[in-house]
Amino acid sequence: MNRVLLLFESKRNSQLLVEWLSDQAQVVLVEGEQSLDEPFDLCIVDGRSLDRLQTLLQKRKESEQPVFLPILCVTPRQSLCSTTSDLAACVDEVIGSPVEKAELLMRVRVLLHTRQLSLQLNQRNQELTAFTYAVTHDLRSPLQVITSMAELLLEDQGNRLDDQGRLDLYQILLSADQMHELIAAFLSFSRLGREAIQIQKASLQPIVTACINSLEREIRARNATIRVEGELPVVWADPVLLKSVLINLLSNSLKYVASDVDPYIAISASHDNDRCCLRIQDNGVGIAIEDQSRIFSPFVRLKTIERPGIGLGLAIVRKSVELMSGRLGVEATLGVGSTFWIELKSPTPDE
Secondary structure, eight states: OOEEEEEOSOHHHHHHHHHHHTTTSEEEEOOSGGGGGSOOSEEEEEHHHHHHHHHHHHHHHHHHTTSOOOEEEEEEGGGHHHHHHHTTTTOSEEEEESOOHHHHHHHHHHHHHHHHHHHHHHHHHHHHHHHHHHHHHHHHHHHHHHHHHHHHHHHHHGGGSOHHHHHHHHHHHHHHHHHHHHHHHHHHHHHTTTSOOOOEEEEHHHHHHHHHHHTHHHHHHTTOEEEEOSOOOEEEEOHHHHHHHHHHHHHHHHHSSOTTSOOEEEEEEEEETTEEEEEEEEOSSOOOGGGTTTTTSTTOOOTTOOSOOOSOHHHHHHHHHHHTTOEEEEEEETTTEEEEEEEEEOOOTTO
16 A cells, blocks of 8 residues: 655645545555655645755655655645745645645645556666567677587687688677677666766866877777867766767767768867857768768668668767756768767756
8 A cells, every 4th residue: 555654744635645545545644754765655745844944855756866755835826836946856745725635635645546557667677678688698608609619610620620610600709799789788878877877067177188089099090180179168977978978979970981082070168158069070970961960860871871780870870968967960962071069958057
């Protein structure tokens, strides 16, 4: 049965709500702050108790994430608007007093139902995660055997094989490596959103510099040039996630270039109100117009691009940007180059 906590200064109001709700939930009258550490499915609180316990309730909600833990505030109708705006981060529903029984029961029913759906979804996600890890482990085991046997055969019997036999073994090893890469990318894609995202003020300048430094060997090997145009601003982002996004995009710009062309990449940023748009422009092979809406989907490989890959890189980039409440897009011309852009929130002067 659902468990509902009542945080009310008025004992009379508390007893009334106990009578109304006892048929559909286990109602608990909270007498001390320690009760907030116990399991519950809904907290109904009045304005005075909320003022006193708002910080504790907010921490309790955050500790339940990603599961939804609803809080319903009962406040005088004349202060309804101000309460809703001031407490939006903590309170999920606000109802005016004096309370009408039908309205209260309806709100409670909806919040408890949403809570149960959230619990079920979280359970399904946990089961999916466990299934993903089990499947990838089961795939890796025989794949490792295939790789080891092919390497041993090549080492011990390579001299007895003709050129075609050795070529077949190399193809087996190459395909096994691609399968290992696919499994690793699939795991990375499935993990996105399951780990905590730390959105904070992040300066693009040092993040971009760190990304360029990490790709230094690849840059030298391709005789590439990467230029940062102007000062890069501060944005709201997860620095680790953003660095992963930029390294992926820069690696693509270095990789997908005609063989007789030295890669050139320009990085710039612009502001529009409270948004920042970061652009990565290259002189690569470009992308046909009909493909530009497809490349961010999982396992999409363009027939016009003959490069090794599994088609998950840009899908991971898109999901990462969306987890940071951002947007991602591309503008490209086939045979000329591409400009990938990332739009993120930027801090206001008051933040």
